[in-house]
Amino acid sequence: MFYPKDIKNLIDEFSKFPGIGPKSAQRFVFYLLRKSPEDIEKLTLSLKGIKNIHICSVCGNFSDQNICSICQDKNRDHSVVAVIAEPQDLMAIEKTGEYQGTYHVLGGLIDMIENKSPEQIKIKELLIRLKNSSIKELIFALNATIEGESTILYITNLIKEDKILSSKIKLTRIARGLPLGGELEYADEITLTEALKGRRGI
Amino acid sequence: MFYPKDIKNLIDEFSKFPGIGPKSAQRFVFYLLRKSPEDIEKLTLSLKGIKNIHICSVCGNFSDQNICSICQDKNRDHSVVAVIAEPQDLMAIEKTGEYQGTYHVLGGLIDMIENKSPEQIKIKELLIRLKNSSIKELIFALNATIEGESTILYITNLIKEDKILSSKIKLTRIARGLPLGGELEYADEITLTEALKGRRGI
CATH class of the missing domain: 3.40.1360.10 (Dna Topoisomerase Vi A Subunit; Chain: A, domain 2)
Incomplete structure:
Protein backbone atom coordinates (compact mmCIF):
# COMPACT_ATOMS: atom_id res chain seq x y z
CA MET A 1 0.00 0.00 0.00
CA PHE A 2 0.92 3.67 -0.03
CA TYR A 3 1.28 4.01 3.73
CA PRO A 4 4.58 3.55 5.57
CA LYS A 5 4.53 0.25 7.49
CA ASP A 6 4.30 1.90 10.93
CA ILE A 7 1.20 3.85 9.92
CA LYS A 8 -0.41 0.82 8.33
CA ASN A 9 0.17 -1.32 11.43
CA LEU A 10 -1.56 1.18 13.67
CA ILE A 11 -4.48 1.62 11.25
CA ASP A 12 -4.89 -2.17 11.29
CA GLU A 13 -4.91 -2.22 15.10
CA PHE A 14 -7.52 0.55 15.39
CA SER A 15 -9.66 -1.09 12.69
CA LYS A 16 -10.21 -3.96 15.12
CA PHE A 17 -11.86 -1.63 17.66
CA PRO A 18 -15.63 -2.02 18.01
CA GLY A 19 -17.54 0.12 15.50
CA ILE A 20 -14.35 1.40 13.88
CA GLY A 21 -13.72 0.87 10.16
CA PRO A 22 -10.57 1.63 8.18
CA LYS A 23 -11.66 5.26 7.57
CA SER A 24 -12.03 6.08 11.27
CA ALA A 25 -8.88 4.13 12.12
CA GLN A 26 -7.05 6.27 9.56
CA ARG A 27 -8.42 9.42 11.18
CA PHE A 28 -7.18 8.26 14.58
CA VAL A 29 -3.68 7.65 13.22
CA PHE A 30 -3.52 11.03 11.48
CA TYR A 31 -4.72 12.60 14.71
CA LEU A 32 -1.92 10.87 16.62
CA LEU A 33 0.67 11.82 13.98
CA ARG A 34 0.01 15.45 14.80
CA LYS A 35 0.60 14.80 18.51
CA SER A 36 3.90 15.27 20.35
CA PRO A 37 6.01 12.23 21.33
CA GLU A 38 5.04 13.02 24.95
CA ASP A 39 1.33 12.66 24.14
CA ILE A 40 1.98 9.31 22.45
CA GLU A 41 3.98 8.24 25.49
CA LYS A 42 1.06 9.16 27.75
CA LEU A 43 -1.35 7.08 25.67
CA THR A 44 1.13 4.17 25.63
CA LEU A 45 1.44 4.29 29.42
CA SER A 46 -2.36 4.39 29.86
CA LEU A 47 -2.60 1.34 27.62
CA LYS A 48 -0.02 -0.51 29.68
CA GLY A 49 -1.94 0.48 32.81
CA ILE A 50 -4.94 -1.65 31.92
CA LYS A 51 -2.76 -4.74 32.23
CA ASN A 52 -3.12 -4.12 36.00
CA ILE A 53 -6.88 -4.54 35.85
CA LEU A 184 -47.22 6.86 24.58
CA GLU A 185 -48.43 6.93 20.99
CA TYR A 186 -45.28 5.20 19.78
CA MET B 1 -15.62 8.04 39.82
CA PHE B 2 -16.52 4.37 39.86
CA TYR B 3 -13.77 3.27 37.48
CA PRO B 4 -10.35 2.09 38.61
CA LYS B 5 -7.77 4.78 37.81
CA ASP B 6 -6.11 2.79 35.02
CA ILE B 7 -9.41 2.37 33.19
CA LYS B 8 -10.34 6.01 33.66
CA ASN B 9 -6.99 7.21 32.29
CA LEU B 10 -7.41 5.22 29.11
CA ILE B 11 -11.02 6.34 28.64
CA ASP B 12 -9.80 9.94 28.95
CA GLU B 13 -7.11 9.34 26.33
CA PHE B 14 -9.50 7.76 23.83
CA SER B 15 -12.07 10.53 24.45
CA LYS B 16 -9.59 12.95 22.87
CA PHE B 17 -9.67 11.02 19.57
CA PRO B 18 -11.54 12.76 16.72
CA GLY B 19 -15.26 11.99 16.75
CA ILE B 20 -14.98 9.87 19.89
CA GLY B 21 -17.04 10.72 22.99
CA PRO B 22 -16.83 9.16 26.45
CA LYS B 23 -19.29 6.39 25.50
CA SER B 24 -17.23 5.15 22.54
CA ALA B 25 -14.01 5.60 24.52
CA GLN B 26 -15.52 3.37 27.21
CA ARG B 27 -16.41 0.75 24.60
CA PHE B 28 -12.82 0.76 23.32
CA VAL B 29 -11.46 0.22 26.83
CA PHE B 30 -13.87 -2.62 27.58
CA TYR B 31 -12.93 -4.15 24.25
CA LEU B 32 -9.24 -3.95 25.20
CA LEU B 33 -9.91 -5.35 28.68
CA ARG B 34 -11.12 -8.54 27.03
CA LYS B 35 -7.89 -8.81 25.01
CA SER B 36 -4.81 -10.79 26.00
CA PRO B 37 -1.69 -9.00 27.32
CA GLU B 38 -0.02 -9.95 24.01
CA ASP B 39 -2.67 -8.10 22.02
CA ILE B 40 -2.21 -5.01 24.20
CA GLU B 41 1.54 -5.30 23.70
CA LYS B 42 1.04 -5.41 19.92
CA LEU B 43 -1.06 -2.25 20.01
CA THR B 44 1.50 -0.54 22.27
CA LEU B 45 4.31 -1.41 19.86
CA SER B 46 2.31 -0.13 16.86
CA LEU B 47 1.75 3.12 18.74
CA LYS B 48 5.45 3.47 19.46
CA GLY B 49 6.12 2.78 15.77
CA ILE B 50 4.51 6.01 14.64
CA LYS B 51 7.21 7.93 16.48
CA ASN B 52 9.43 6.88 13.53
CA ILE B 53 7.22 8.72 11.06
CA LEU B 184 -28.98 15.75 -11.90
CA GLU B 185 -32.29 16.75 -10.34
CA TYR B 186 -30.64 17.32 -6.96
Whole structure:
Protein backbone atom coordinates (compact mmCIF):
# COMPACT_ATOMS: atom_id res chain seq x y z
CA MET A 1 0.00 0.00 0.00
CA PHE A 2 0.92 3.67 -0.03
CA TYR A 3 1.28 4.01 3.73
CA PRO A 4 4.58 3.55 5.57
CA LYS A 5 4.53 0.25 7.49
CA ASP A 6 4.30 1.90 10.93
CA ILE A 7 1.20 3.85 9.92
CA LYS A 8 -0.41 0.82 8.33
CA ASN A 9 0.17 -1.32 11.43
CA LEU A 10 -1.56 1.18 13.67
CA ILE A 11 -4.48 1.62 11.25
CA ASP A 12 -4.89 -2.17 11.29
CA GLU A 13 -4.91 -2.22 15.10
CA PHE A 14 -7.52 0.55 15.39
CA SER A 15 -9.66 -1.09 12.69
CA LYS A 16 -10.21 -3.96 15.12
CA PHE A 17 -11.86 -1.63 17.66
CA PRO A 18 -15.63 -2.02 18.01
CA GLY A 19 -17.54 0.12 15.50
CA ILE A 20 -14.35 1.40 13.88
CA GLY A 21 -13.72 0.87 10.16
CA PRO A 22 -10.57 1.63 8.18
CA LYS A 23 -11.66 5.26 7.57
CA SER A 24 -12.03 6.08 11.27
CA ALA A 25 -8.88 4.13 12.12
CA GLN A 26 -7.05 6.27 9.56
CA ARG A 27 -8.42 9.42 11.18
CA PHE A 28 -7.18 8.26 14.58
CA VAL A 29 -3.68 7.65 13.22
CA PHE A 30 -3.52 11.03 11.48
CA TYR A 31 -4.72 12.60 14.71
CA LEU A 32 -1.92 10.87 16.62
CA LEU A 33 0.67 11.82 13.98
CA ARG A 34 0.01 15.45 14.80
CA LYS A 35 0.60 14.80 18.51
CA SER A 36 3.90 15.27 20.35
CA PRO A 37 6.01 12.23 21.33
CA GLU A 38 5.04 13.02 24.95
CA ASP A 39 1.33 12.66 24.14
CA ILE A 40 1.98 9.31 22.45
CA GLU A 41 3.98 8.24 25.49
CA LYS A 42 1.06 9.16 27.75
CA LEU A 43 -1.35 7.08 25.67
CA THR A 44 1.13 4.17 25.63
CA LEU A 45 1.44 4.29 29.42
CA SER A 46 -2.36 4.39 29.86
CA LEU A 47 -2.60 1.34 27.62
CA LYS A 48 -0.02 -0.51 29.68
CA GLY A 49 -1.94 0.48 32.81
CA ILE A 50 -4.94 -1.65 31.92
CA LYS A 51 -2.76 -4.74 32.23
CA ASN A 52 -3.12 -4.12 36.00
CA ILE A 53 -6.88 -4.54 35.85
CA HIS A 54 -8.29 -7.67 37.45
CA ILE A 55 -11.75 -9.17 37.68
CA CYS A 56 -13.20 -8.73 41.19
CA SER A 57 -13.27 -12.20 42.73
CA VAL A 58 -16.64 -11.50 44.36
CA CYS A 59 -18.79 -9.71 41.78
CA GLY A 60 -16.89 -9.98 38.48
CA ASN A 61 -16.51 -6.22 38.02
CA PHE A 62 -13.24 -4.76 36.75
CA SER A 63 -10.96 -3.63 39.55
CA ASP A 64 -7.36 -2.70 40.25
CA GLN A 65 -7.46 -4.90 43.34
CA ASN A 66 -8.47 -8.49 43.94
CA ILE A 67 -11.80 -7.32 45.39
CA CYS A 68 -13.39 -4.22 43.88
CA SER A 69 -14.10 -1.03 45.84
CA ILE A 70 -17.87 -1.63 45.80
CA CYS A 71 -17.56 -5.13 47.28
CA GLN A 72 -15.15 -3.77 49.89
CA ASP A 73 -17.42 -0.86 50.84
CA LYS A 74 -18.91 -1.48 54.29
CA ASN A 75 -21.50 1.25 53.79
CA ARG A 76 -23.20 -0.63 50.98
CA ASP A 77 -26.00 -3.12 51.46
CA HIS A 78 -24.43 -6.50 50.78
CA SER A 79 -27.76 -8.29 51.17
CA VAL A 80 -29.04 -6.81 47.90
CA VAL A 81 -27.35 -7.84 44.65
CA ALA A 82 -28.10 -6.48 41.19
CA VAL A 83 -27.51 -9.08 38.47
CA ILE A 84 -26.12 -7.30 35.38
CA ALA A 85 -24.65 -8.39 32.07
CA GLU A 86 -21.55 -6.21 31.71
CA PRO A 87 -19.44 -3.80 33.81
CA GLN A 88 -20.79 -0.96 31.63
CA ASP A 89 -24.24 -1.64 33.11
CA LEU A 90 -22.78 -1.24 36.59
CA MET A 91 -21.53 2.21 35.61
CA ALA A 92 -24.97 3.17 34.30
CA ILE A 93 -26.60 2.19 37.58
CA GLU A 94 -23.89 3.82 39.72
CA LYS A 95 -24.42 7.07 37.84
CA THR A 96 -27.97 7.28 39.18
CA GLY A 97 -26.50 7.51 42.69
CA GLU A 98 -29.66 5.78 43.96
CA TYR A 99 -28.48 2.21 44.33
CA GLN A 100 -26.79 1.16 47.57
CA GLY A 101 -26.57 -2.60 47.03
CA THR A 102 -23.82 -4.63 45.37
CA TYR A 103 -23.56 -6.34 41.97
CA HIS A 104 -23.02 -9.58 40.16
CA VAL A 105 -21.60 -9.21 36.65
CA LEU A 106 -22.59 -12.16 34.45
CA GLY A 107 -20.21 -11.27 31.64
CA GLY A 108 -22.90 -11.59 28.97
CA LEU A 109 -26.39 -12.97 28.45
CA ILE A 110 -27.63 -16.35 27.32
CA ASP A 111 -27.85 -16.04 23.53
CA MET A 112 -28.70 -19.10 21.47
CA ILE A 113 -28.14 -17.31 18.15
CA GLU A 114 -24.64 -16.20 19.15
CA ASN A 115 -24.00 -19.61 20.75
CA LYS A 116 -23.62 -18.15 24.23
CA SER A 117 -24.67 -20.92 26.59
CA PRO A 118 -25.44 -20.62 30.34
CA GLU A 119 -22.04 -22.21 31.08
CA GLN A 120 -20.26 -19.32 29.40
CA ILE A 121 -21.61 -16.68 31.77
CA LYS A 122 -21.16 -16.48 35.52
CA ILE A 123 -24.33 -18.25 36.65
CA LYS A 124 -22.51 -21.01 38.54
CA GLU A 125 -20.54 -18.34 40.41
CA LEU A 126 -23.79 -16.56 41.28
CA LEU A 127 -25.34 -19.71 42.76
CA ILE A 128 -22.22 -20.41 44.84
CA ARG A 129 -22.27 -16.80 46.04
CA LEU A 130 -25.95 -17.07 46.98
CA LYS A 131 -25.31 -20.24 48.97
CA ASN A 132 -22.34 -18.85 50.86
CA SER A 133 -23.72 -15.46 51.85
CA SER A 134 -26.72 -13.81 53.42
CA ILE A 135 -28.12 -12.27 50.23
CA LYS A 136 -31.80 -11.42 50.61
CA GLU A 137 -32.70 -9.90 47.27
CA LEU A 138 -31.58 -10.43 43.71
CA ILE A 139 -32.54 -7.59 41.34
CA PHE A 140 -32.31 -8.56 37.69
CA ALA A 141 -31.15 -5.46 35.83
CA LEU A 142 -30.70 -6.92 32.35
CA ASN A 143 -31.45 -5.60 28.88
CA ALA A 144 -35.14 -5.72 27.96
CA THR A 145 -34.38 -8.14 25.10
CA ILE A 146 -35.01 -11.80 24.33
CA GLU A 147 -31.50 -12.56 25.63
CA GLY A 148 -32.18 -10.69 28.86
CA GLU A 149 -35.51 -12.48 29.34
CA SER A 150 -33.99 -15.91 28.64
CA THR A 151 -31.25 -15.26 31.17
CA ILE A 152 -33.71 -14.15 33.86
CA LEU A 153 -35.89 -17.20 33.19
CA TYR A 154 -32.93 -19.58 33.30
CA ILE A 155 -31.53 -18.22 36.59
CA THR A 156 -34.87 -17.89 38.37
CA ASN A 157 -35.73 -21.50 37.42
CA LEU A 158 -32.44 -22.70 38.90
CA ILE A 159 -33.10 -20.80 42.12
CA LYS A 160 -36.73 -21.93 42.38
CA GLU A 161 -35.60 -25.55 42.04
CA ASP A 162 -33.44 -25.07 45.13
CA LYS A 163 -35.79 -24.97 48.13
CA ILE A 164 -33.30 -23.43 50.57
CA LEU A 165 -32.31 -20.66 48.16
CA SER A 166 -35.83 -19.90 46.97
CA SER A 167 -37.13 -19.60 50.52
CA LYS A 168 -34.57 -17.03 51.60
CA ILE A 169 -34.05 -14.95 48.44
CA LYS A 170 -36.51 -12.48 46.96
CA LEU A 171 -36.26 -12.23 43.16
CA THR A 172 -37.10 -8.90 41.52
CA ARG A 173 -36.55 -7.17 38.21
CA ILE A 174 -36.25 -3.54 37.18
CA ALA A 175 -39.44 -1.99 35.86
CA ARG A 176 -40.52 -1.76 32.27
CA GLY A 177 -42.29 1.37 31.17
CA LEU A 178 -42.03 4.55 29.16
CA PRO A 179 -38.51 6.01 29.21
CA LEU A 180 -38.03 9.73 29.91
CA GLY A 181 -39.32 11.61 26.86
CA GLY A 182 -41.02 8.47 25.57
CA GLU A 183 -44.30 9.07 23.73
CA LEU A 184 -47.22 6.86 24.58
CA GLU A 185 -48.43 6.93 20.99
CA TYR A 186 -45.28 5.20 19.78
CA ALA A 187 -44.77 2.76 22.66
CA ASP A 188 -45.06 -0.93 21.75
CA GLU A 189 -47.81 -3.09 23.26
CA ILE A 190 -45.57 -5.07 25.60
CA THR A 191 -43.99 -1.97 27.11
CA LEU A 192 -47.40 -0.35 27.53
CA THR A 193 -48.90 -3.47 29.10
CA GLU A 194 -45.98 -3.66 31.55
CA ALA A 195 -46.21 0.06 32.26
CA LEU A 196 -49.91 -0.30 33.11
CA LYS A 197 -49.27 -3.33 35.32
CA GLY A 198 -46.45 -1.52 37.06
CA ARG A 199 -48.48 1.67 37.74
CA ARG A 200 -47.75 3.40 41.01
CA GLY A 201 -49.79 5.57 43.37
CA ILE A 202 -49.20 9.32 43.09
CA MET B 1 -15.62 8.04 39.82
CA PHE B 2 -16.52 4.37 39.86
CA TYR B 3 -13.77 3.27 37.48
CA PRO B 4 -10.35 2.09 38.61
CA LYS B 5 -7.77 4.78 37.81
CA ASP B 6 -6.11 2.79 35.02
CA ILE B 7 -9.41 2.37 33.19
CA LYS B 8 -10.34 6.01 33.66
CA ASN B 9 -6.99 7.21 32.29
CA LEU B 10 -7.41 5.22 29.11
CA ILE B 11 -11.02 6.34 28.64
CA ASP B 12 -9.80 9.94 28.95
CA GLU B 13 -7.11 9.34 26.33
CA PHE B 14 -9.50 7.76 23.83
CA SER B 15 -12.07 10.53 24.45
CA LYS B 16 -9.59 12.95 22.87
CA PHE B 17 -9.67 11.02 19.57
CA PRO B 18 -11.54 12.76 16.72
CA GLY B 19 -15.26 11.99 16.75
CA ILE B 20 -14.98 9.87 19.89
CA GLY B 21 -17.04 10.72 22.99
CA PRO B 22 -16.83 9.16 26.45
CA LYS B 23 -19.29 6.39 25.50
CA SER B 24 -17.23 5.15 22.54
CA ALA B 25 -14.01 5.60 24.52
CA GLN B 26 -15.52 3.37 27.21
CA ARG B 27 -16.41 0.75 24.60
CA PHE B 28 -12.82 0.76 23.32
CA VAL B 29 -11.46 0.22 26.83
CA PHE B 30 -13.87 -2.62 27.58
CA TYR B 31 -12.93 -4.15 24.25
CA LEU B 32 -9.24 -3.95 25.20
CA LEU B 33 -9.91 -5.35 28.68
CA ARG B 34 -11.12 -8.54 27.03
CA LYS B 35 -7.89 -8.81 25.01
CA SER B 36 -4.81 -10.79 26.00
CA PRO B 37 -1.69 -9.00 27.32
CA GLU B 38 -0.02 -9.95 24.01
CA ASP B 39 -2.67 -8.10 22.02
CA ILE B 40 -2.21 -5.01 24.20
CA GLU B 41 1.54 -5.30 23.70
CA LYS B 42 1.04 -5.41 19.92
CA LEU B 43 -1.06 -2.25 20.01
CA THR B 44 1.50 -0.54 22.27
CA LEU B 45 4.31 -1.41 19.86
CA SER B 46 2.31 -0.13 16.86
CA LEU B 47 1.75 3.12 18.74
CA LYS B 48 5.45 3.47 19.46
CA GLY B 49 6.12 2.78 15.77
CA ILE B 50 4.51 6.01 14.64
CA LYS B 51 7.21 7.93 16.48
CA ASN B 52 9.43 6.88 13.53
CA ILE B 53 7.22 8.72 11.06
CA HIS B 54 8.71 11.86 9.51
CA ILE B 55 7.41 14.51 7.18
CA CYS B 56 8.85 14.08 3.68
CA SER B 57 11.23 17.01 3.15
CA VAL B 58 10.12 17.37 -0.47
CA CYS B 59 6.33 17.02 -0.53
CA GLY B 60 5.21 17.09 3.13
CA ASN B 61 3.68 13.60 3.05
CA PHE B 62 4.18 11.23 5.99
CA SER B 63 7.08 8.85 5.49
CA ASP B 64 9.36 6.51 7.40
CA GLN B 65 12.32 8.04 5.59
CA ASN B 66 13.52 11.58 5.09
CA ILE B 67 12.13 11.57 1.54
CA CYS B 68 8.93 9.59 0.91
CA SER B 69 8.68 6.65 -1.48
CA ILE B 70 6.65 8.66 -4.03
CA CYS B 71 9.22 11.46 -4.22
CA GLN B 72 11.98 8.86 -4.53
CA ASP B 73 10.20 6.93 -7.27
CA LYS B 74 11.99 7.49 -10.60
CA ASN B 75 9.06 6.07 -12.57
CA ARG B 76 6.78 8.92 -11.52
CA ASP B 77 6.41 12.16 -13.40
CA HIS B 78 8.16 14.75 -11.24
CA SER B 79 7.14 17.59 -13.56
CA VAL B 80 3.49 17.27 -12.47
CA VAL B 81 2.58 18.13 -8.88
CA ALA B 82 -0.86 17.75 -7.27
CA VAL B 83 -1.44 20.33 -4.55
CA ILE B 84 -3.46 18.71 -1.76
CA ALA B 85 -4.53 19.69 1.73
CA GLU B 86 -3.79 16.58 3.82
CA PRO B 87 -1.97 13.25 3.46
CA GLN B 88 -5.39 11.53 3.50
CA ASP B 89 -6.13 13.23 0.16
CA LEU B 90 -2.94 11.73 -1.24
CA MET B 91 -4.21 8.28 -0.28
CA ALA B 92 -7.54 8.94 -1.99
CA ILE B 93 -5.80 9.91 -5.24
CA GLU B 94 -3.30 7.04 -5.05
CA LYS B 95 -6.18 4.58 -4.71
CA THR B 96 -7.42 5.54 -8.18
CA GLY B 97 -4.15 4.17 -9.58
CA GLU B 98 -4.46 6.74 -12.38
CA TYR B 99 -2.13 9.47 -11.19
CA GLN B 100 1.56 9.24 -12.04
CA GLY B 101 2.74 12.65 -10.85
CA THR B 102 3.96 13.73 -7.43
CA TYR B 103 2.36 15.74 -4.61
CA HIS B 104 2.62 18.80 -2.45
CA VAL B 105 0.84 18.50 0.90
CA LEU B 106 -0.19 21.94 2.21
CA GLY B 107 -1.12 20.67 5.67
CA GLY B 108 -4.49 22.44 5.63
CA LEU B 109 -6.40 25.13 3.76
CA ILE B 110 -6.65 28.87 4.24
CA ASP B 111 -9.57 29.30 6.61
CA MET B 112 -10.38 32.76 7.94
CA ILE B 113 -13.09 31.48 10.30
CA GLU B 114 -10.73 28.96 11.90
CA ASN B 115 -7.91 31.53 11.87
CA LYS B 116 -5.79 29.48 9.50
CA SER B 117 -3.68 32.00 7.62
CA PRO B 118 -1.58 31.39 4.46
CA GLU B 119 1.55 31.42 6.64
CA GLN B 120 0.34 28.38 8.54
CA ILE B 121 0.21 26.10 5.52
CA LYS B 122 3.06 25.12 3.23
CA ILE B 123 2.65 27.77 0.52
CA LYS B 124 6.13 29.24 0.98
CA GLU B 125 7.62 25.77 0.64
CA LEU B 126 5.61 25.24 -2.57
CA LEU B 127 6.96 28.44 -4.13
CA ILE B 128 10.55 27.54 -3.21
CA ARG B 129 9.99 24.08 -4.70
CA LEU B 130 8.58 25.58 -7.91
CA LYS B 131 11.58 27.87 -8.27
CA ASN B 132 14.16 25.15 -7.71
CA SER B 133 12.76 22.44 -9.94
CA SER B 134 11.44 21.82 -13.42
CA ILE B 135 7.77 21.49 -12.48
CA LYS B 136 5.54 22.08 -15.51
CA GLU B 137 2.06 21.60 -14.13
CA LEU B 138 0.39 22.25 -10.79
CA ILE B 139 -2.93 20.43 -10.34
CA PHE B 140 -5.03 21.83 -7.52
CA ALA B 141 -6.84 18.88 -5.95
CA LEU B 142 -8.49 20.64 -3.00
CA ASN B 143 -11.90 20.29 -1.39
CA ALA B 144 -14.70 21.97 -3.36
CA THR B 145 -15.35 24.35 -0.46
CA ILE B 146 -14.86 28.05 0.25
CA GLU B 147 -11.59 27.19 1.99
CA GLY B 148 -10.40 25.19 -1.03
CA GLU B 149 -11.35 28.01 -3.41
CA SER B 150 -9.64 30.68 -1.26
CA THR B 151 -6.48 28.61 -1.16
CA ILE B 152 -6.44 28.09 -4.95
CA LEU B 153 -7.04 31.82 -5.50
CA TYR B 154 -4.29 32.82 -3.07
CA ILE B 155 -1.66 30.49 -4.53
CA THR B 156 -2.50 31.18 -8.20
CA ASN B 157 -2.31 34.93 -7.54
CA LEU B 158 1.15 34.53 -6.01
CA ILE B 159 2.32 32.51 -9.01
CA LYS B 160 0.79 34.88 -11.57
CA GLU B 161 2.59 37.81 -9.92
CA ASP B 162 5.88 36.04 -10.59
CA LYS B 163 6.59 36.35 -14.32
CA ILE B 164 9.19 33.59 -14.49
CA LEU B 165 7.01 31.08 -12.62
CA SER B 166 3.81 31.93 -14.42
CA SER B 167 5.44 31.56 -17.82
CA LYS B 168 6.73 28.06 -17.19
CA ILE B 169 4.01 26.51 -15.02
CA LYS B 170 0.56 25.45 -16.17
CA LEU B 171 -2.07 25.77 -13.45
CA THR B 172 -5.01 23.35 -13.49
CA ARG B 173 -7.68 22.11 -11.12
CA ILE B 174 -9.60 18.86 -10.83
CA ALA B 175 -13.03 18.90 -12.48
CA ARG B 176 -16.30 19.70 -10.82
CA GLY B 177 -19.32 17.72 -11.88
CA LEU B 178 -21.80 15.08 -10.88
CA PRO B 179 -20.25 12.40 -8.64
CA LEU B 180 -20.88 8.73 -9.44
CA GLY B 181 -24.53 8.02 -8.63
CA GLY B 182 -25.27 11.74 -8.43
CA GLU B 183 -28.71 12.75 -9.61
CA LEU B 184 -28.98 15.75 -11.90
CA GLU B 185 -32.29 16.75 -10.34
CA TYR B 186 -30.64 17.32 -6.96
CA ALA B 187 -27.36 18.85 -8.13
CA ASP B 188 -26.77 22.46 -7.07
CA GLU B 189 -26.49 25.24 -9.68
CA ILE B 190 -22.76 25.77 -9.32
CA THR B 191 -21.93 22.09 -9.75
CA LEU B 192 -24.23 21.86 -12.75
CA THR B 193 -22.80 25.00 -14.35
CA GLU B 194 -19.28 23.64 -13.89
CA ALA B 195 -20.32 20.23 -15.20
CA LEU B 196 -21.74 21.84 -18.35
CA LYS B 197 -18.64 23.98 -18.87
CA GLY B 198 -16.44 20.93 -18.37
CA ARG B 199 -18.37 18.73 -20.82
CA ARG B 200 -16.26 16.33 -22.84
CA GLY B 201 -16.59 14.73 -26.27
CA ILE B 202 -17.85 11.15 -26.32
